[in-house]
Amino acid sequence: MKVRARSGDSFWYYSQLFRIPLNLITDSNPDLNPARLQIGQEIEIPGFISRSYTIRENDTFWKLSATGNMSVDALLLLNQNVNPNQLKAGENILLPVRVTSPIVNGKREYNYQVLQADINKLKEIYPFLNINLIGKSVFGLPIQQIRLGNGQKKVQMNASFHANEWITTSILMSYLNTFLLSLTNSTLIRGLSTLPLYNSVDLTIIPMVNPDGVNLVLNGPPEEMRESVMKINKGSTDYTGWKGNIRGIDLNKQFPAKWEIEKERKEPKAPAPRDYPGDTPLTEPEAIEMANLARMIDFDRMLAFHTQGKEFYWGYEGLEPSESERIANEFARVSGYKSVRYIDSHAGYRDWFIQEFRRPGFTIELGEGTNPLPLSQFDQIYEEVLGIFLAALYM
Incomplete structure (x- = not known):
C-alpha cells in the first residue's frame, strides 16, 4: 500500500x-x-x-x-x-x-505463469522482497530469485529442478507466504516468532529452477519446440513422466561431482524425458545459473526440494561438515521424515554444493507415491515439512 x-x-x-x-x-x-x-x-x-x-x-x-x-x-x-x-x-x-490471508493458492496446477502472477502479487503487498533475475531457461523464461532478510546467515531453498515435481514449487511458495503473513501480522508459526529469523537470516528462494519442464508437464510443449520434444518423448503426448529440461537433460545430473559415474551408468545415452546427464557437466543454462548463484552468494546451507519418499539426504563422500548431522537430526524430529546420510548418487546440485563449499546441503524428498504427486497430498506435505522450512532458518 x-x-x-x-x-x-x-x-x-x-x-x-x-x-x-x-x-x-x-x-x-x-x-x-x-x-x-x-x-x-x-x-x-x-x-x-x-x-x-x-x-x-x-x-x-x-x-x-x-x-x-x-x-x-x-x-x-x-x-x-x-x-x-x-x-x-x-x-x-x-x-x-x-492482509491476513494467503495470496498463494498452492493447491492447483502450478505452472510458470501461476508462479509469476503470485510473485508479482507478493512483491506488491510485501515490497521488502527483492526479486532478481539469475538467468533464463532454454526457452527464455526467467529463473527468479526471491530474497529477503537482513541476517548474516545465508540460506538457499530451491524447487522444481525436475519438471514433474512441480508441487515442490507450490509448497515452497506457500511457506514463503506463511512467513510473510507472520512477519507483517506479528503472529507465531508453530510457536516461533519470525521477525528474529528475518533479522538473522538472508534467505534466497529459487522457486522454479526448471520452468520450461514444468510448463511442458502441465501445458504440453510450446509450438516452436513441439517436434523436437515429441521426438525425445518417442512420439508420446503424455509428459507426466518428464523430469528433464525441455532439451531432455536432467538438471540434477548436470553438476561436476563425479558426473562421469552418472554418465556411464545411466541408461539414456541421448536426450530423454529423464535421467540423461548431458554430454558434459554444466551445459544447460538452468544448471549453469544455479552454480553461478551458489558461487556468488556463498550460502551457509542449501535445501533442494524434490519428490518423493518422505526422506532427506544430507551427506556426500564424507565431505559434509559436522554440523550437517545436527541439522539433519532436527529435520527428522520436526518432520518425521527419514534421515539418510549417503545414497549411491552423484552429479546432483546437493552433491556439488557439499563438495564445493563443505557446507550443509540437503535434498528433501516430499511426500510419497508416483510423480507427479497428486494435489490431494498438498496439505499433508505442507504440515510435515513446515518444520524443516523453519528449522533451516533458526538452527
Whole structure:
C-alpha cells in the first residue's frame, strides 16, 4: 500500500500507526532516507492494500475507523485530498486493509505463469522482497530469485529442478507466504516468532529452477519446440513422466561431482524425458545459473526440494561438515521424515554444493507415491515439512 508523506511523518510513526515492524517499512523503501522524508514522497507500507469505499449517508472517518479497526489518522493519511468534515454520500475514499490471508493458492496446477502472477502479487503487498533475475531457461523464461532478510546467515531453498515435481514449487511458495503473513501480522508459526529469523537470516528462494519442464508437464510443449520434444518423448503426448529440461537433460545430473559415474551408468545415452546427464557437466543454462548463484552468494546451507519418499539426504563422500548431522537430526524430529546420510548418487546440485563449499546441503524428498504427486497430498506435505522450512532458518 502506498501513502504520501506529510509534515512530521516518519517511518517510526508509520510502524506505530499500522503496527508493522519498523525494519520491514525501512526495507520496503530502500531508496528513501528515513531521516529526511519529504512532504509528498511516496512510501510503501508492507502487509496492507488500499481498497476503494463509497461513502454512505452519515458515514464519518470516526465511524469507519471504529467499525474497521483502523486509526482515524490512517484514513487521513490515505485520503489527503478529502475533507473529513464534508463527506458526501457516493464519494469514494480509500481504506487501509491489512492482509491476513494467503495470496498463494498452492493447491492447483502450478505452472510458470501461476508462479509469476503470485510473485508479482507478493512483491506488491510485501515490497521488502527483492526479486532478481539469475538467468533464463532454454526457452527464455526467467529463473527468479526471491530474497529477503537482513541476517548474516545465508540460506538457499530451491524447487522444481525436475519438471514433474512441480508441487515442490507450490509448497515452497506457500511457506514463503506463511512467513510473510507472520512477519507483517506479528503472529507465531508453530510457536516461533519470525521477525528474529528475518533479522538473522538472508534467505534466497529459487522457486522454479526448471520452468520450461514444468510448463511442458502441465501445458504440453510450446509450438516452436513441439517436434523436437515429441521426438525425445518417442512420439508420446503424455509428459507426466518428464523430469528433464525441455532439451531432455536432467538438471540434477548436470553438476561436476563425479558426473562421469552418472554418465556411464545411466541408461539414456541421448536426450530423454529423464535421467540423461548431458554430454558434459554444466551445459544447460538452468544448471549453469544455479552454480553461478551458489558461487556468488556463498550460502551457509542449501535445501533442494524434490519428490518423493518422505526422506532427506544430507551427506556426500564424507565431505559434509559436522554440523550437517545436527541439522539433519532436527529435520527428522520436526518432520518425521527419514534421515539418510549417503545414497549411491552423484552429479546432483546437493552433491556439488557439499563438495564445493563443505557446507550443509540437503535434498528433501516430499511426500510419497508416483510423480507427479497428486494435489490431494498438498496439505499433508505442507504440515510435515513446515518444520524443516523453519528449522533451516533458526538452527
